[in-house]
Amino acid sequence: MRLVKLGIANVDTTVGAVRSNVDACLELARAMAGEEVTVAVFPEQVVGGYAAEDLVQWRGFVETQRAELDRFADATKALRTVFVLGLAVGVGGDLFNAAAVVHGGKILAFVPKEKLPTYNVFYEARTFSRGVAGLALDAGGVPLGDYLFSFDFGVLAVEVCEDIWSPDGPMRRRSYSGAEVVCNISASPFRTGIVSTRREMIATRASDNQATVVYANLVGGNDGLVFDGGGIVNQNGRPMLEAPRFRAGFSAAVVDLDRTSRCRREATTWRSDLEAFRSTERPVPTIAVAGPTADRTGLRYPAPPPGSSFFLPSASVPSISARDEVLDDLYDALALGLADYYRKTGAFTCVGLALSGGRDSLLTLLIAWHAIALMNPGKSGDALREIMAERLHTFYMPTRFSSSGTQAAAERIAADLGASFKILPIEDAFVRENDATRAMLGGAETTELTRQNIQARIRGQRMWNWSNTSGALFLQTGNMSEKSLGYTTVGGDLEGAISIIANLPKTVVIALLERLRTRFAFPGIDATLATTAGPELAANQSGEAELMPFEILDACLYLYGAEKLAPDELAEALPSVFPEVDRAVLQGHADRFARLFTRSIYKWVQAPLSLHVGSLDLDRERALQLPVVQKSEWSGGK
Numbered sequence: 001m002r003l004v005k006l007g008i009a010n011v012d013t014t015v016g017a018v019r020s021n022v023d024a025c026l027e028l029a030r031a032m033a034g035e036e037v038t039v040a041v042f043p044e045q046v047v048g049g050y051a052a053e054d055l056v057q058w059r060g061f062v063e064t065q066r067a068e069l070d071r072f073a074d075a076t077k078a079l080r081t082v083f084v085l086g087l088a089v090g091v092g093g094d095l096f097n098a099a100a101v102v103h104g105g106k107i108l109a110f111v112p113k114e115k116l117p118t119y120n121v122f123y124e125a126r127t128f129s130r131g132v133a134g135l136a137l138d139a140g141g142v143p144l145g146d147y148l149f150s151f152d153f154g155v156l157a158v159e160v161c162e163d164i165w166s167p168d169g170p171m172r173r174r175s176y177s178g179a180e181v182v183c184n185i186s187a188s189p190f191r192t193g194i195v196s197t198r199r200e201m202i203a204t205r206a207s208d209n210q211a212t213v214v215y216a217n218l219v220g221g222n223d224g225l226v227f228d229g230g231g232i233v234n235q236n237g238r239p240m241l242e243a244p245r246f247r248a249g250f251s252a253a254v255v256d257l258d259r260t261s262r263c264r265r266e267a268t269t270w271r272s273d274l275e276a277f278r279s280t281e282r283p284v285p286t287i288a289v290a291g292p293t294a295d296r297t298g299l300r301y302p303a304p305p306p307g308s309s310f311f312l313p314s315a316s317v318p319s320i321s322a323r324d325e326v327l328d329d330l331y332d333a334l335a336l337g338l339a340d341y342y343r344k345t346g347a348f349t350c351v352g353l354a355l356s357g358g359r360d361s362l363l364t365l366l367i368a369w370h371a372i373a374l375m376n377p378g379k380s381g382d383a384l385r386e387i388m389a390e391r392l393h394t395f396y397m398p399t400r401f402s403s404s405g406t407q408a409a410a411e412r413i414a415a416d417l418g419a420s421f422k423i424l425p426i427e428d429a430f431v432r433e434n435d436a437t438r439a440m441l442g443g444a445e446t447t448e449l450t451r452q453n454i455q456a457r458i459r460g461q462r463m464w465n466w467s468n469t470s471g472a473l474f475l476q477t478g479n480m481s482e483k484s485l486g487y488t489t490v491g492g493d494l495e496g497a498i499s500i501i502a503n504l505p506k507t508v509v510i511a512l513l514e515r516l517r518t519r520f521a522f523p524g525i526d527a528t529l530a531t532t533a534g535p536e537l538a539a540n541q542s543g544e545a546e547l548m549p550f551e552i553l554d555a556c557l558y559l560y561g562a563e564k565l566a567p568d569e570l571a572e573a574l575p576s577v578f579p580e581v582d583r584a585v586l587q588g589h590a591d592r593f594a595r596l597f598t599r600s601i602y603k604w605v606q607a608p609l610s611l612h613v614g615s616l617d618l619d620r621e622r623a624l625q626l627p628v629v630q631k632s633e634w635s636g637g638k
Helices: 018-034 053-057 059-075 161-165 170-176 194-208 257-266 268-280 322-345 359-374 381-391 404-417 427-440 448-470 480-484 506-520 523-529 550-562 567-577 583-599
Strands: 003-010 039-041 082-091 094-103 106-112 136-139 142-145 148-151 154-160 181-186 212-217 219-222 225-235 238-245 249-256 286-288 350-354 392-396 420-423 472-476
Touching: 003 018, 003 212, 003 225, 003 238, 018 039, 018 059, 018 249, 039 181, 039 212, 053 059, 059 082, 059 094, 059 106, 082 136, 082 154, 082 181, 094 154, 106 154, 154 161, 154 170, 161 170, 161 181, 161 194, 170 181, 170 268, 194 212, 194 225, 194 238, 219 322, 225 249, 225 322, 238 249, 249 257, 257 268, 322 359, 322 472, 322 506, 350 359, 350 381, 350 448, 359 381, 359 392, 359 404, 359 506, 359 523, 381 392, 392 404, 392 448, 404 420, 404 523, 427 448, 448 472, 480 506, 480 550, 506 523, 506 550, 550 567, 550 583, 567 583
Parallel strands: 003 039, 039 082, 106 142, 148 286, 154 181, 181 212, 350 392, 350 472, 392 420
Antiparallel strands: 003 249, 082 094, 094 106, 136 142, 148 154, 212 225, 219 225, 225 238
């Protein structure tokens, strides 16, 4: 047997906080070394924080990362664990997103990322250079390039995030060159369904390359990105460890590297591919490391998890359904994103929102409640309710159109959570602003839409005034579906310092609330779900009546925004999704969606920063980059 202990370190970094980030790494490094971890794998860009975006163009930011890595190496020189960390490294006119291998107080080498993503939320090719096969540069006395590392336990390869997502990435040639353990350092943002995708992809890479893969992910929020952490150890297609997500810390698993060698010898296809590689390509050079690594004499052979066997998985029934698991992940991701935005900026004293008694503001409040609990670990019961009363503030601002049902629902949920709740009517201000607008029009009557927007803008202005004076983080509460069609008010309900659910479709908002009702049984959730979904800016107002049924709206949003169907294709596809609905009705919904979607882009660019939790979101700087000024003649429109 050739037993090694592989550790995954999840670090919650802040962009630019190089000293604090490395301090967190050192704390975990010492803890892992104390448990005789052989190889400890930290996340991508863990020194400088991710995503640093154009901050990497400041020479001082890059040079300080190198200095902090030197400090890490010096502080760990007495430890025998091998450490893999991510940082930005500059060499001449190149800037690399690299993995550093550190052992015995020395930086052994830097291995740069080769696959630079420039899609969705990523812009790495704007600032970083790509690593390539055979690259060999000098980075201030440390080799930088395409290398393997030979230790007393076996041969190690390192790579960075996107490199593992390509079947033809560097793992292939490094495995054929002798690498047995491949460490992938990642900063992979959370998005719905990503966990199973990662798990399957990593299992495929480990199996295809007949290697032991160690995947470590960043945890925490930075701007609108949320990283769910966790990590995976997979040996030749066999899962060995899946680290806990949404928390900082470390996990470790023992593997027998003789099994990796044996699997390679047994896999005739792999050996045939190896022969082809040897005949056409040069092997990746190996850096031989003489110093001893962590003591492995006390390691025990990896047994199957409790309740399972070598031949069968556990017989235990999953505690929750796959759907509920996705909803719980969304809830945790949004709360972590909000909590880290609050504590990392250091600019706020408390959190507040306009609580309407509707579904969107209710979900935003529940996420804020969870975020504040995350920021106060160990607090519960009355102690936590005292913190909520001081830190979580809600304001119900009714007019003549507000119902007693929404007021009661808002008051009930605030009491359930222990949040501060105040009723501040805006009817008088609404009358004054409407009269002032009529005067500006020379006595002409305002439109119905204007009268609705006046109410929303008064509420937005009041929230900003309160936020400015109290130092509070003002949360915007709009959802993705209504935002996509411009069913929101610039200067009103579109206002806020950060938008929590702006990338959740309305159907997902409702599903999350139903899940949270089951989990927490708060009467305020029931009270809200019993009301009609609408903005209450006019008499008997219903969002679905003014737009379209939310299920159809969200189907249009997915097919048009994610699948990129043209409007005429959208109308053709909808009957397959809703066969019970008249085709002419669906045609009307498709036409209305496409028209309003295009006309509402100008509003999106005025929306606050939002949290990204899906494969599609409406953020022009991050994901769906559409021109504000455009015509739809290409699709038969105007």
